[in-house]
Amino acid sequence: MSNKPEYTPVDSASSCTLLFLLASALGWLVIGGVLAIVAALQLHSPAFLAHCPVFTYGRVTVMAETSFVYGWLANAGLALVLWVLGRLAGEPLRAQNWALGGTLFWNVGVTAAVVGAACGELTGFSLLGLPKFVQLILFASYIAIAIPGLLAWTGRLRQVSFASHWYGAAALFIFPWLISIVHVMLFAVPVRGVLQPIIAGWYAQCAWTLWIAPLFLCVAYYVVPKVTGKTMPSYEFASLGFWTLLFVGGLTGGRHLIGGPVPAWIPSLAVVSCALLLFHTLIVFLNLKGGVCGGTVATRFISFGLAAYILGALVDVVTSFHGIALHTQFTLFDEAQKQLALYGAATTVLFGGIYFALPRITGKAWFSGALVKAHLTLTLAGILLLLVSLVLASVTQSQELLDKNIPLGDIAGHMQVWLSGAIVAQVILLLGNVAFTANFYLTSCRILNISAPAWFATPAATETHVS
């Protein structure tokens, strides 16, 4: 990171918008990390904060997940996608006021969702801890943020488009559709009975495969060739990989409903789709494997993220089979899979993207190399420890759930050893993220010269003297 980064007017013209998105993303990352520690503590010892209705385990998990997904992943992903699309367009982002206003309202919406969850406005659905009143705010503000990106996409210099274009534009298009469908079918005119969990499961899967995954793949497809400086291998297959993800990705959600009170074709379809999706994963691997050799912080994060993405896809296939799902269903293995996807894959790729983008957006190198190293080490160690702890806990849980003689209360006790590992992991991750956030603010504040804004200057300096 010591080399002076390239610096173009394309980046500097949009620095305000992008920094606003990134700064809010990092704020949510830290808030989500604190909440995740509280949730991990409660899973380990249920009595922790039990007297406080705001912090029941059910509410804390939702608050942590909402901060993480809609606060961190969405803000950071959008910032990087806008940046990539702007760069590919070859001109500064247009209509940035829309993005600025949208970001403001998006964060107001996420705040309302987190506060709402604390007050009991829960939906009971995974990845959808958004109260009814928040969904419309998020819908409108997401469109506002997406406008500069779409203008950059349609107004690009060359007619040909790149893989980053496809993934980025798809992420911008799809989220508003998803949230509006869910709003209508689950909240405005709710469907009956088990159709609700089916639709919620469909949303959760689409939010991952059609929204979050395209967000970070857009970044990976841009940064990896930039860093390596080489043509992407097997690039001619990239579009096939993209369309496979789009057409098959939305069908894989049913694997969570195996054995449930839903039509059997939904989980069966998921098995087939999960296997088909491996085709997409293979192409992503072939295209981006060149980045694995790169030695920069950005490519280290991104290659870790891609490894997690590929591993996650394989695990999805395996656990979608009946015989395996019998052991993993309803255990913490689900949680481990979720963390592997959202933290292991999406977050690390976005970290890599930010490490690559911020020096270019601000025109300055990172403030502290030590903090960068600390963040890298702590993040990778934290994720590995978290995954290992959750998987080991789920092994105990799975064996004992199948044994009818062990009461559920005892199972929770037997998992405690491993769950304390999860607490340590969450603390490590939070420390890493605090280092990252500090580094980010120190780097960007230097540029914006926020240290002495006019309204904090001495009164005398602001007065106009007339003699």
Added chain:
Amino acid sequence: MKNNFLYFLGVFAALGISWAGIVLGSNAQLGNLAPYYDDNEQATFPSWMAGQAARGQLVYKDLGCVACHTQQVRRPGFGSDQERGWGDRQSVARDYIYQPFPQLGSARIGPDLANLGDRKPSAPDADDILHLLYTGGKGMPSYRFLFEKRKVGVGAQPALDALSLTGSQKPAEGWEVVPTNRATALAAYLVSLKNPYTFPEAAPVAAAKDDEVKNMNPAAPNPPPKAGIDANAEPDKTSPAMVAGGTPMASPPTPAPAGQAAASPGAPAPQQGTK
């Protein structure tokens, strides 16, 4: 990909296909699922939730109980659900048609609750549940904020619904612990969770072979319908006429008058619950 419009159409089609397939497809299959009218019982199942229970479900939802408890019993042989006494049969889509907020859940830190009010050998009553909520259990926190600790007035009797606590939990002399309305509603909801009636599509698969074991309970010996083999999954495959022993089922959308029960003469009586 040079054409923006074609690209947009492709993205639209991709999302549209998964939406139409999964959301609309399951809606077409289950959207009109009717309650089941039983001749012998002269009643339809499932029954409506009582008002107090419906309020309790809101409490269940807003406390986030779903983070640790599922409400879906899997079929016998798939997991230990049945051996643990969580239910004699699997949950099917028809069980949920009257629930405004079905809380299927996806984690079992605590036990499944789909059939809590009908547990074997003994189901908890509202008092047991209130006690558990107040004291907490192994692996479950106590929810004391659902209770009010207050002074018993001078010369007054303790409230009727005051918890009878013992040991260290016992409040000091002259004090009593009474459940709030939220706690009472939540307990009423949890007690109301029961699936006593075995729908044709829910007949236990395992019961088909060792029938004698399953007939220990006073339920009518019910030849498991053919559709039961795979029906947990596709209850409406043959919709609208559900195959129950080969005879079309009467499926009145609303509780039908008793006379209409004759619509399925000769159909084997679906297995009844113990109640």
